[in-house]
Amino acid sequence: MRHIISVLMENEPGALSRVVGLFSQRNFNIESLTVAPTDDETLSRMTVMTTGDDRVIEQITKQLNKLIDVVKVVDLSEGEHIERELMMIKFKANGQMRAEIKRTADIFRGQIIDITPNTYTVQLVGSSDKLDAFIASLGNASIMEVVRSGVSGIARGEKVLTI
Amino acid sequence: MELLSGAEMVVRALRDEGVKYIYGYPGGALLHVYDALFQQDEVEHILVRHEQAATHMADAYARATNKPGVALVTSGPGATNAVTGIATAYMDSIPMVVITGQVMSFLIGEDAFQETDMLGISRPIVKHNFTVTRAEDIPTIIKKAFYIAQTGRPGPVVIDIPKDMTTPTERFPYEYPKSVKLRSYNPVTKGHSGQIRKAVDMLLAAKRPMIYTGGGVIMGDASAELTQLAHLLNYPVTNTLMGLGGFPGTDRQFVGMLGMHGSYEANMAMHHSDLILAVGARFDDRVTNGVDKFCPTARIVHIDIDPASISKTIQADVPIVGPAKVVLEEMIDLVKDSKKRPDADAITAWWKQIDEWRGRHGGRYRTDDSELMKPQQVIEMLSRVTNGDAYVCSDVGQHQMFAAQYYKYNKPNRWINSGGLGTMGFGLPAAMGIKLNFPDADVACVTGEGSIQMNIQELSTCKQYDIPVKIICLNNQSLGMVRQWQDMNYESRHSQSYMNSLPDFIKLAESYGHVGMKVTRYSDLEGAMREAFALKDRLVFMDIYVDPFEHVYPMQVPRGSMRDMWLSKTERT
Numbered sequence: 194m195r196h197i198i199s200v201l202m203e204n205e206p207g208a209l210s211r212v213v214g215l216f217s218q219r220n221f222n223i224e225s226l227t228v229a230p231t232d233d234e235t236l237s238r239m240t241v242m243t244t245g246d247d248r249v250i251e252q253i254t255k256q257l258n259k260l261i262d263v264v265k266v267v268d269l270s271e272g273e274h275i276e277r278e279l280m281m282i283k284f285k286a287n288g289q290m291r292a293e294i295k296r297t298a299d300i301f302r303g304q305i306i307d308i309t310p311n312t313y314t315v316q317l318v319g320s321s322d323k324l325d326a327f328i329a330s331l332g333n334a335s336i337m338e339v340v341r342s343g344v345s346g347i348a349r350g351e352k353v354l355t356i
Numbered sequence: 357m358e359l360l361s362g363a364e365m366v367v368r369a370l371r372d373e374g375v376k377y378i379y380g381y382p383g384g385a386l387l388h389v390y391d392a393l394f395q396q397d398e399v400e401h402i403l404v405r406h407e408q409a410a411t412h413m414a415d416a417y418a419r420a421t422n423k424p425g426v427a428l429v430t431s432g433p434g435a436t437n438a439v440t441g442i443a444t445a446y447m448d449s450i451p452m453v454v455i456t457g458q459v460m461s462f463l464i465g466e467d468a469f470q471e472t473d474m475l476g477i478s479r480p481i482v483k484h485n486f487t488v489t490r491a492e493d494i495p496t497i498i499k500k501a502f503y504i505a506q507t508g509r510p511g512p513v514v515i516d517i518p519k520d521m522t523t524p525t526e527r528f529p530y531e532y533p534k535s536v537k538l539r540s541y542n543p544v545t546k547g548h549s550g551q552i553r554k555a556v557d558m559l560l561a562a563k564r565p566m567i568y569t570g571g572g573v574i575m576g577d578a579s580a581e582l583t584q585l586a587h588l589l590n591y592p593v594t595n596t597l598m599g600l601g602g603f604p605g606t607d608r609q610f611v612g613m614l615g616m617h618g619s620y621e622a623n624m625a626m627h628h629s630d631l632i633l634a635v636g637a638r639f640d641d642r643v644t645n646g647v648d649k650f651c652p653t654a655r656i657v658h659i660d661i662d663p664a665s666i667s668k669t670i671q672a673d674v675p676i677v678g679p680a681k682v683v684l685e686e687m688i689d690l691v692k693d694s695k696k697r698p699d700a701d702a703i704t705a706w707w708k709q710i711d712e713w714r715g716r717h718g719g720r721y722r723t724d725d726s727e728l729m730k731p732q733q734v735i736e737m738l739s740r741v742t743n744g745d746a747y748v749c750s751d752v753g754q755h756q757m758f759a760a761q762y763y764k765y766n767k768p769n770r771w772i773n774s775g776g777l778g779t780m781g782f783g784l785p786a787a788m789g790i791k792l793n794f795p796d797a798d799v800a801c802v803t804g805e806g807s808i809q810m811n812i813q814e815l816s817t818c819k820q821y822d823i824p825v826k827i828i829c830l831n832n833q834s835l836g837m838v839r840q841w842q843d844m845n846y847e848s849r850h851s852q853s854y855m856n857s858l859p860d861f862i863k864l865a866e867s868y869g870h871v872g873m874k875v876t877r878y879s880d881l882e883g884a885m886r887e888a889f890a891l892k893d894r895l896v897f898m899d900i901y902v903d904p905f906e907h908v909y910p911m912q913v914p915r916g917s918m919r920d921m922w923l924s925k926t927e928r929t
């Protein structure tokens with residue numbers, strides 16, 4: 194099962210390496226990982242996308258909680274939540290492919306953010322599934338480069354992860 | 357306020373933390389700190405001969421007192437030499453503070469002389485680590501390190517101090533914080549009352565109960581509470597290797613250690629039990645054997661201060677997160693207040709069954725008429741000669757298992773050994789750390805001719821500081837534990853498990869100014885051992901020749917259930 198785990202941690206040097214180290218040390222999966230400071234500059238917010246059965250996910254949250262720099266941990270997948278990922282994707286775009294890429298990007302509500310005579314760069318925001326679907330639907334286009342941010346998530350409704 | 361340099365603050369903070377001894381080895385990055393040490397006499401520094409020994413000495417002090425031990429090592433090779441000791445403490449959840457020197461902060465990352473990334477290296481083997489980026493933070497960081505090391509689930513903490521943080525000419529106002537608070541670290545202080553109530557109900561309803569306890573009872577100072585609860589209920593108690601002494605070893609309710617080399621009765625009783633009360637024990641793979649076959653009829657109540665220990669390998673039916681001492685106290689009150697009593701008939705029948713198992717094996721071993729000693733006999737003699745009251749500090753191997761099985765530990769914190777990491781070389785420095793802090797106690801280092809050579813250089817430290825430990829070397833002229841596995845699984849192909857060209861340990865001990873005794877016959881053993889312990893102020897190295905072919909039994913059959921055991925070279929359950 195896929196889980197999105199949100200971690201609030203002290204914005205200290207070394208904090209990130211503790212989390213990443215924990216995952217490799219204990220043989221946990223990281224599918225994606227994002228981290229950035231929050232509105233409170235002493236705190237960073239990290240989102241880890243991981244997979245594992247219930248026992249593994251329980252260990253992941255417990256072990257994360259044990260790290261001294263970690264202030265709070267939630268498994269967003271346990272409740273209603275919104276997840277988003279950002280992707281920038283560069284296509285070789287000549288001839289009729291130019292129109293097709295543009296059309297598909299429009300359907301997926303992507304934006305073309307850079308153009309040269311031979312390339313298009315599309316930006317797309319959405320769930321990871323949606324980004325995958327976009328790539329799949331342009332299967333005949335020639336992809337030059339893909340860069341994805343990894344998943345960020347937030348709980349729906351009034352629930353918040355703060356101190 | 358007094359103005360102190362970073363170096364002086366390090367020493368002063370240790371003093372203010374109540375530290376009497378620190379164990380260490382100097383080097384370039386620590387010269388300012390060593391100079392500050394020189395200029396005071398409240399914190400005494402013990403100069404070891406290898407940094408690994410410094411960490412084991414500090415660790416053993418912690419195992420005996422539940423207070424953090426302190427080691428001080430220089431950057432680079434000093435720090436890497438300490439790594440085994442830090443990992444040893446980490447695996448057994450031992451509180452320790454290790455201060456490592458580091459190159460000047462502006463040189464970090466430039467492959468400077470004697471630079472190693474100690475924060476990176478130690479990260480997976482510490483509870484936490486710190487680096488100092490502002491000298492004025494030193495007192496707070498040291499306070500935090502001690503606080504983290506000894507609260508919650510204890511563990512080692514490393515403080516990496518770049519040399520320029522200790523410059524003698526840069527002084528700062530010094531005040532040692534009385535307490536610290538960390539918003540991200542709040543160890544539990546009490547268990548969930550509803551869960552505890554539920555656990556007590558299950559406990560009182562059990563027909564074949566087992567109390568299985570570990571290192572958490574020792575470190576959590578809960579041995580009195582455990583003993584009281586067990587006596588109140590008249591239920592059998594088994595201890596892990598780390599938990600020995602948590603319940604009196606000579607008590608009738610004690611069924612011995614459990615696990616890979618656990619007693620026949622402990623493993624049988626675990627397997628057939630219907631309720632296991634696990635306290636401060638972590639269902640290690642040396643205990644459970646095959647997890648899919650583990651105790652098929654048992655429901656499990658698990659008390660542990662670390663939620664991550666609960667349901668990690670074996671699912672608990674009733675998890676209780678909290679300190680063993682407080683939770684057990686609450687349980688005792690509930691049992692006393694409850695109208696329910698244990699099912700007397702069921703418990704009588706259960707004891708009858710257990711006593712039958714006890715009679716079938718009961719820790720027997722084969723002695724023959726030859727004068728060649730069995731290692732078990734040596735440990736039984738040690739137990740007799742020291743009235744079961746010594747600190748027994750073990751190395752790793754067969755001798756360790758015999759010392760666990762045949763010495764009867766009636767008090768907690770007296771059995772000092774490396775269980776989780778299994779560090780050969782632990783025994784001698786551990787015994788030194790204990791003897792130094794408990795000069796009036798009998799302190800034995802039970803070791804093998806393999807293990808002792810991993811930190812033999814510390815005989816020199818013992819000379820310098822007059823540390824009269826007794827070394828009980830069970831000399832089987834082989835890496836016995838390895839050899840046993842080769843006998844059992846590799847058709848006795850003894851690949852590299854034979855100890856060729858042993859030194860003359862007697863001469864070796866004498867060359868360091870100590871006493872050596874060689875014992876080859878059982879009839880000489882008691883006299884020699886009594887003589888050794890009577891030499892109160894001398895270190896005695898007893899080189900005791902034992903049967904090189906002896907194996908440790910019982911031994912669980914790999915990946916079987918708890919009750920699948922070899923009972924001798926020829927008998928299997």
Ligand SMILES: Cc1cc2nc3c(=O)[nH]c(=O)nc-3n(C[C@H](O)[C@H](O)[C@H](O)COP(=O)(O)OP(=O)(O)OC[C@H]3O[C@@H](n4cnc5c(N)ncnc54)[C@H](O)[C@@H]3O)c2cc1C
Pocket residue numbers: 447448449508509510569570571572573575576577595596597598599613614615616617618635636637638639640642643659660661662665678679680681752753756757774775776777778779837
């Ligand atoms: C050669 C060799 C053979 C071995 N054979 C065996 C064997 O046959 N049997 C055996 O048992 N072991 C054996 N071991 C040791 C084994 O590897 C483990 O180290 C040991 O089983 C772990 O003991 P423990 O479960 O008590 O946990 P420990 O490592 O002592 O951990 C303590 C647990 O208690 C918790 N805790 C700490 N403080 C508190 C508190 N205040 N309140 C509540 N909980 C607390 C911790 O969170 C942790 O979960 C062997 C080791 C070697 C080297």
Ligand SMILES: Cc1ncc(C[n+]2csc(CCOP(=O)(O)OP(=O)(O)O)c2C)c(N)n1
Pocket residue numbers: 751752753754755756778779780781803804805806807808830832834835836837838
């Ligand atoms: C540092 C280290 N290296 C290797 C091992 C693997 N090992 C476990 S027991 C053992 C043999 C120990 O020999 P000895 O000290 O003579 O004890 P004996 O088993 O013979 O009693 C070895 C090599 C270990 N535990 N620690």
Ligand SMILES: [Mg+2]
Pocket residue numbers: 753804805806830831832833834835836
């Ligand atoms: Mg040996």
